[in-house]
Amino acid sequence: xxxxxxxxxxxxxxxxxxxxxxxxxxxxxxxxxxxxxxxxxxxxxxxxxxxxxxxxxxxxxxxxxxxxxxxxxxxxxxxxxxxxxxxxxxxxxxxxxxxxxxxxxxxxxxxxxxxxxxxxxxxxxxxxxxxxxxxxxxxxxxxxxxxxxxxxxxxxxxxxxxxxxxxxxxxxxxxxxxxxxxxxxxxxxxxxxxxxxxxxxxxxxxxxxxxxxxxxxxxxxxxxxxxxxxxxxxxxxxxxxxxxxxxxxxxxxxxxxxxxxxxxxxxxxxxxxxxxxxxxxxxxxxxxxxxxxxxxxxxxxxxxxxxxxxxxxxxxxxxxxxxxxxxxxxxxxxxxxxxxxxxxxxxxxxxxxxxxxxxxxxxxxxxxxxxxxxxxxxxxxxxxxxxxxxxxxxxxxxxxxxxxxxxxxxxxxxxxxxxxxxxxxxxxxxxxxxxxxxxxxxxxxxxxxxxxxxxxxxxxxxxxxxxxxxxxx
Amino acid sequence: xxxxxxxxxxxxxxxxxxxxxxxxxxxxxxxxxxxxxxxxxxxxxxxxxxxxxxxxxxxxxxxxxxxxxxxxxxxxxxxxxxxxxxxxxxxxxxxxxxxxxxxxxxxxxxxxxxxxxxxxxxxxxxxxxxxxxxxxxxxxxxxxxxxxxxxxxxxxxxxxxxxxxxxxxxxxxxxxxxxxxxxxxxxxxxxxxxxxxxxxx
Numbered sequence: 060x061x062x063x064x065x066x067x068x069x070x071x072x073x074x075x076x077x078x079x080x081x082x083x084x085x086x087x088x089x090x091x092x093x094x095x096x097x098x099x100x101x102x103x104x105x106x107x108x109x110x111x112x113x114x115x116x117x118x119x120x121x122x123x124x125x126x127x128x129x130x131x132x133x134x135x136x137x138x139x140x141x142x143x144x145x146x147x148x149x150x151x152x153x154x155x156x157x158x159x160x161x162x163x164x165x166x167x168x169x170x171x172x173x174x175x176x177x178x179x180x181x182x183x184x185x186x187x188x189x190x191x192x193x194x195x196x197x198x199x200x201x202x203x204x205x206x207x208x209x210x211x212x213x214x215x216x217x218x219x220x221x222x223x224x225x226x227x228x229x230x231x232x233x234x235x236x237x238x239x240x241x242x243x244x245x246x247x248x249x250x251x252x253x254x255x256x257x258x259x260x261x262x263x264x265x266x267x268x269x270x271x272x273x274x275x276x277x278x279x280x281x282x283x284x285x286x287x288x289x290x291x292x293x294x295x296x297x298x299x300x301x302x303x304x305x306x307x308x309x310x311x312x313x314x315x316x317x318x319x320x321x322x323x324x325x326x327x328x329x330x331x332x333x334x335x336x337x338x339x340x341x342x343x344x345x346x347x348x349x350x351x352x353x354x355x356x357x358x359x360x361x362x363x364x365x366x367x368x369x370x371x372x373x374x375x376x377x378x379x380x381x382x383x384x385x386x387x388x389x390x391x392x393x394x395x396x397x398x399x400x401x402x403x404x405x406x407x408x409x410x411x412x413x414x415x416x417x418x419x420x421x422x423x424x425x426x427x428x429x430x431x432x433x434x435x436x437x438x439x440x441x442x443x444x445x446x447x448x449x450x451x452x453x454x455x456x457x458x459x460x461x462x463x464x465x466x467x468x469x470x471x472x473x474x475x476x477x478x479x480x481x482x483x484x485x486x487x488x489x490x491x492x493x494x495x496x497x498x499x500x501x502x503x504x505x506x507x508x509x510x511x512x513x514x515x516x517x518x519x520x521x522x523x524x525x526x527x528x529x530x531x532x
Numbered sequence: 533x534x535x536x537x538x539x540x541x542x543x544x545x546x547x548x549x550x551x552x553x554x555x556x557x558x559x560x561x562x563x564x565x566x567x568x569x570x571x572x573x574x575x576x577x578x579x580x581x582x583x584x585x586x587x588x589x590x591x592x593x594x595x596x597x598x599x600x601x602x603x604x605x606x607x608x609x610x611x612x613x614x615x616x617x618x619x620x621x622x623x624x625x626x627x628x629x630x631x632x633x634x635x636x637x638x639x640x641x642x643x644x645x646x647x648x649x650x651x652x653x654x655x656x657x658x659x660x661x662x663x664x665x666x667x668x669x670x671x672x673x674x675x676x677x678x679x680x681x682x683x684x685x686x687x688x689x690x691x692x693x694x695x696x697x698x699x700x701x702x703x704x705x706x707x708x709x710x711x712x713x714x715x716x717x718x719x720x721x722x723x724x725x726x727x728x729x730x731x732x733x
Binding site for chain 1 (some may be wrong): 547564612613619708709711718719722732
């Protein structure tokens, strides 16, 4: 019998009951909740007279609808958005779950708040009515998005009915070149496997380049596992993980930490574990990348040109034609010739402190190109506070960026932060779908450093051209 | 939940690959706190022109397909966000079945929770069904969940696979939560045991 993968180990530790056909009832350690996908679930509980089974394991925070402008204390103007946030306020209170309201400095994007507060720990099962729950896999936790019916199921029973996925290994060997970041890794993997390449799998990311990433970088990588179609992304916990977790408000302390630590150290894939699919990419082959189309698989190195639809096969030919027309691009155009109107730095993919540091590093002493709109939306109130303390906020403000309050913001444009039709955006978020950032808006996905570079030049830019040249030997 | 046994209806062809949940129901309609009434917004950006009138080019606006209950779609249907508003919108429009070569995982799960049946078929079968769907309103497709067979308007039959538990729940119209609540004892035991082995959780 072969050994177990990390996914196998976490799965096995959470099976409440297994049916003859293999369907399992899986226990859920942490349930994160936001205002968009939960109102119908709480309503369902009320209608059937059910309670939240484990309110102490349930953490709610409003993020999608909240305004990010400094005047947000005056309330939410859009009535539907306001009702949705008020519904979460009421549901959190009525059902007694942990809650970070808009007025709390700890409020932010649910996938940034969870790890920041120590709710997410290695070896846990974590779910949320949000596909980017995959983020928490960076801790070696089995984390994935669920629909609202499943949100209600978890609220009522603290379990999910699940069939096991297959195991996929994505190995990034060696080291990354200068100017290449976690975002370039995760986009390059999707470019390689396609948006359906991970369907039916849980991905474990491994290899030296992954090991060398900070927790922030690992969260960026796992965050977009869903864009590759995978149910979840995982990275085995190590000293980097344990250091990050230690001392966080809801992480175990003292003897409990030691006990947890000794179990966490067993959370890795055995050498003889079976993989259903393996993808290996050399770290040194990864370039700073951007997306050119309307699917996260439309990834190219910044040094490349817009592809011709005929270079694809099957249904992708029509999809690429549609994408080029939507994006207002011509085949053969150099990516670095594409002019940008707006820059958005933030989201659960790239709204953490390290992301802001990387962008600020490029922006230091520089200005946003005349006529452009640029905004930074920190992932949480605490990220914002830290960035202010480190002087990053001032760099953004001096460069001409708007310095916003925490929320999902223009990643999906449910709040007032939206693109106008035809407006072209360099975005650090996760989806370039048609209309994602506003009807008719055109999104190019990239790393924070690349987005900062585009802000300075006004067009898609190879960040390496703006980086301080290394001293001559 | 409404039972799903057998359905005969109009199938609409949507050959585009990677139809994502933002296309199925754009975010401005996620602000509702209800499940119902989203059908009018399904495929909003493809379905309506800027002045709010219907786009005559869009398949579900064409007379032959306004009453469609099946969609035959390109690869990777439902990719993107976890929003259950996507199947809610489709179901409210009247779609009960989506057939494709592949579905995004969360969308696929969400369908079953709403009395809808997503069917995975190989490319060559999807090609045949797409052609059948292109024939319009007079060509009705039959989806028999009990026997796991799709029948084209010409009587050509194709078997499909479905998870037995999910099939059972659809055919009987069962509510998952009620079923799991019956296992409360097992959940209690699990929690008691986990409190010993992983007390920090």
